[in-house]
Amino acid sequence: MTKHDLRGLTRRQLLSRSLAAGALAVTGAGFIAAPNAAWAVEVTVITPDQMATILQMARDIYPHDQVPDQFYAVAVKGYDSEYHKALVAEGVAALDAAAKAAGFDSYLAAGWEEDRVKLLQSIETTPFFQTVRAGLVTGLYNQKEVWPIFGYQGESFSQGGYIERGFNDIDWL
Amino acid sequence: MVAKFDLNDDQVVVIIGTGAGGGVLANELAQKGVKVVALEAGGRYMPEDFINDEWESFGQLAWTDARTTSGSWRVAKDFAGLPAWIVKAVGGTTTHWAGASIRFQDHEWKALTTYGAVEGANLLDWPIDGAEMAPWYEKAETKLGVTRTGDRPGLPGNNNYLVFEKGAKALGYKEVHTGRMAINSRDYDDRMSCQQTGFCFQGCKWGAKWSSAYTDIPRGEATGNLEVRDRAHVARILHDDTGKVTGVEYFDKDGALQMQKARIVCVAGNSFESPRLLLNSASSMFPQGLANSSGMVGKNYMRHTTGSVYAIFDKPVHMWRGTTMAGIVQDEARHDPSRGFVGGYELETLSLGLPFMAAFLNPGGWGRGFTTALDHYENMAGMWIVGEDMPQLGNGVTLSETKDQHGLPVANVNFDDHPNDVAMRNHAYKQGIAMYEAVGATRAFPTPPYPSTHNLGTNRMSEKPEDGVVNKWGQTHDIANLFVSDGSQFTTGASENPTLTIVALAIRQADHIASEMAAGTI
Numbered sequence: 280m281t282k283h284d285l286r287g288l289t290r291r292q293l294l295s296r297s298l299a300a301g302a303l304a305v306t307g308a309g310f311i312a313a314p315n316a317a318w319a320v321e322v323t324v325i326t327p328d329q330m331a332t333i334l335q336m337a338r339d340i341y342p343h344d345q346v347p348d349q350f351y352a353v354a355v356k357g358y359d360s361e362y363h364k365a366l367v368a369e370g371v372a373a374l375d376a377a378a379k380a381a382g383f384d385s386y387l388a389a390g391w392e393e394d395r396v397k398l399l400q401s402i403e404t405t406p407f408f409q410t411v412r413a414g415l416v417t418g419l420y421n422q423k424e425v426w427p428i429f430g431y432q433g434e435s436f437s438q439g440g441y442i443e444r445g446f447n448d449i450d451w452l
Numbered sequence: 453m454v455a456k457f458d459l460n461d462d463q464v465v466v467i468i469g470t471g472a473g474g475g476v477l478a479n480e481l482a483q484k485g486v487k488v489v490a491l492e493a494g495g496r497y498m499p500e501d502f503i504n505d506e507w508e509s510f511g512q513l514a515w516t517d518a519r520t521t522s523g524s525w526r527v528a529k530d531f532a533g534l535p536a537w538i539v540k541a542v543g544g545t546t547t548h549w550a551g552a553s554i555r556f557q558d559h560e561w562k563a564l565t566t567y568g569a570v571e572g573a574n575l576l577d578w579p580i581d582g583a584e585m586a587p588w589y590e591k592a593e594t595k596l597g598v599t600r601t602g603d604r605p606g607l608p609g610n611n612n613y614l615v616f617e618k619g620a621k622a623l624g625y626k627e628v629h630t631g632r633m634a635i636n637s638r639d640y641d642d643r644m645s646c647q648q649t650g651f652c653f654q655g656c657k658w659g660a661k662w663s664s665a666y667t668d669i670p671r672g673e674a675t676g677n678l679e680v681r682d683r684a685h686v687a688r689i690l691h692d693d694t695g696k697v698t699g700v701e702y703f704d705k706d707g708a709l710q711m712q713k714a715r716i717v718c719v720a721g722n723s724f725e726s727p728r729l730l731l732n733s734a735s736s737m738f739p740q741g742l743a744n745s746s747g748m749v750g751k752n753y754m755r756h757t758t759g760s761v762y763a764i765f766d767k768p769v770h771m772w773r774g775t776t777m778a779g780i781v782q783d784e785a786r787h788d789p790s791r792g793f794v795g796g797y798e799l800e801t802l803s804l805g806l807p808f809m810a811a812f813l814n815p816g817g818w819g820r821g822f823t824t825a826l827d828h829y830e831n832m833a834g835m836w837i838v839g840e841d842m843p844q845l846g847n848g849v850t851l852s853e854t855k856d857q858h859g860l861p862v863a864n865v866n867f868d869d870h871p872n873d874v875a876m877r878n879h880a881y882k883q884g885i886a887m888y889e890a891v892g893a894t895r896a897f898p899t900p901p902y903p904s905t906h907n908l909g910t911n912r913m914s915e916k917p918e919d920g921v922v923n924k925w926g927q928t929h930d931i932a933n934l935f936v937s938d939g940s941q942f943t944t945g946a947s948e949n950p951t952l953t954i955v956a957l958a959i960r961q962a963d964h965i966a967s968e969m970a971a972g973t974i
Contacts, residue, residue, distance in 0.1 A: 343826070343827060439649075441610075442774075447774070
């Protein structure tokens with residue numbers, strides 16, 4: 280399900296074409312990618328800047344420092360669609376307008392999470408913010424690959440449950 | 453062996469819904485030789501079909517047909533189209549329930565007498581009491597194989613329970629144990645014992661937890677007296693010009709409208725769908741809906757005063773391992789107005805997987821206040837509050853402007869907390885947090901109520917016809933051959949999880965219906 284598609288772009292190319300945007304990078308050619316080239320997301324409908332903004336929003340809405348970007352990218356890549364195009368364009372424009380009013384060049388240009396969170400709070404009741412936030416609840420936390428990062432073990436039926444695998448193994452009480 | 457009855461057979465009893473009420477009633481009648489057609493809106497899923505994945509299982513089992521909400525309850529804001537987390541499947545919510553099976557306390561049958569009139573509440577005594585119900589409770593406990601009743605031992609406590617128990621005892625609570633559960637602690641009634649797998653809410657893949665889907669329903673079918681039609685959505689109950697019901701119209705699995713004749717109709721679609729069906733069955737003779745001369749159909753909706761407390765510790769708990777509802781504190785279930793509210797509440801362990809914890813811990817919440825809680829998911833313990841809430845005339849089900857896939861008005865569910873509910877919930881939050889702090893919790897979360905699982909009271913039982921919809925047998929006051937067989941007949945909610953009482957009432961109702969049929973009175 281994860282789209283780690285680098286489409287032949289070399290790490291050096293990615294780095295040379297990237298514009299620093301927090302942990303993310305806009306490559307300028309229909310991709311956004313991690314600066315270390317660990318992953319990339321192709322965009323065909325919305326702009327790379329818009330996708331980078333949504334990705335940063337995802338990290339700021341549900342920040343888990345131990346969860347790599349690629350899981351957030353999976354959670355939001357669906358916004359690259361005709362269905363979401365107008366919502367994204369208007370929403371990102373409004374967020375960047377709020378950023379400019381607060382003295383930043385853009386939402387992405389605000390370096391501190393604390394500042395970006397204030398900008399998000401100013402658009403919290405908009406359909407754009409609510410759509411992105413609600414989508415993340417399942418989009419991020421329902422990825423089975425994310426569960427081990429939180430220690431969650433998922434189903435146990437296939438292993439016979441926990442009756443002999445620690446259902447009552449607490450040792451610190 | 454499985455029966456097939458003709459649509460024009462006007463001697464069958466038609467039961468609408470196959471959960472704790474309808475499923476049990478269907479089997480009990482079939483065992484007595486009564487011919488039954490059970491119509492179930494959902495599909496049929498067996499333990500091998502259940503999915504141990506929270507969202508995927510939700511998609512398989514939950515009732516997600518349209519409903520609307522109103523009122524000041526937070527569910528109306530956070531889950532506007534999902535007032536309840538209940539099931540659309542053969543077996544109804546007995547696939548999803550946690551299994552807690554506790555009897556009402558004697559005084560809870562007489563809430564108005566015990567508590568006195570409470571301003572803003574529409575309290576009423578049940579027309580039955582603990583002595584009347586005791587033998588039916590015993591039959592229900594035997595059917596469900598309830599632990600700590602009869603000679604059945606309790607379940608072992610999991611990690612979540614061990615934290616909960618230690619905190620409870622530190623606070624001086626005495627009635628603390630692993631619950632009276634319809635989950636086998638040893639093999640019983642052809643069902644195996646609990647394997648501590650978790651996912652009790654997603655349907656027990658071992659069949660260790662009782663569900664009518666794989667006990668009463670197939671046993672009823674084996675008599676040759678029960679036909680279950682799944683994916684049959686009842687649209688309307690029909691009556692003749694004497695005011696007796698004569699059958700039901702339903703949409704079959706292909707969406708075609710069918711009409712099944714009936715000698716008796718029993719409604720067991722839960723506290724939303726049952727009143728909705730009675731209201732949608734309005735006619736020129738009954739313009740306010742069937743059995744609604746009192747105006748009480750859809751009123752007095754109760755959902756229990758709920759909420760959860762989750763807490764984080766500095767070491768792992770792994771609360772999801774094992775039985776979801778693994779233990780109980782009953783000390784606060786007493787009626788003691790010195791606490792600032794009437795009635796009482798139970799505290800019961802609960803856990804959610806990571807996906808549902810993200811959805812329910814603080815719906816709508818975001819930012820580090822929220823995510824640092826989930827970061828310590830492994831170190832989390834959890835409990836659920838279930839307390840008696842006040843019946844109120846303004847809380848309930850009305851027909852919505854919204855239509856379902858069949859063009860029928862859906863249920864709108866309106867709810868406001870009563871001040872007594874709020875006082876009780878706040879007390880329970882404080883006690884739950886204190887329990888966990890006594891074990892060293894570093895942070896606690898008073899979590900708001902989920903979409904309702906205990907839905908009660910919208911066709912309530914009353915001695916006088918003007919106070920409620922059904923009499924002490926669940927028979928509607930207005931129409932002799934129309935019964936209500938689910939939790940909507942609850943006069944008051946008591947502080948206990950309702951399933952055992954629904955089952956006991958269904959067994960008792962089957963006995964009554966069969967003897968009245970034999971006597972020729974209905």
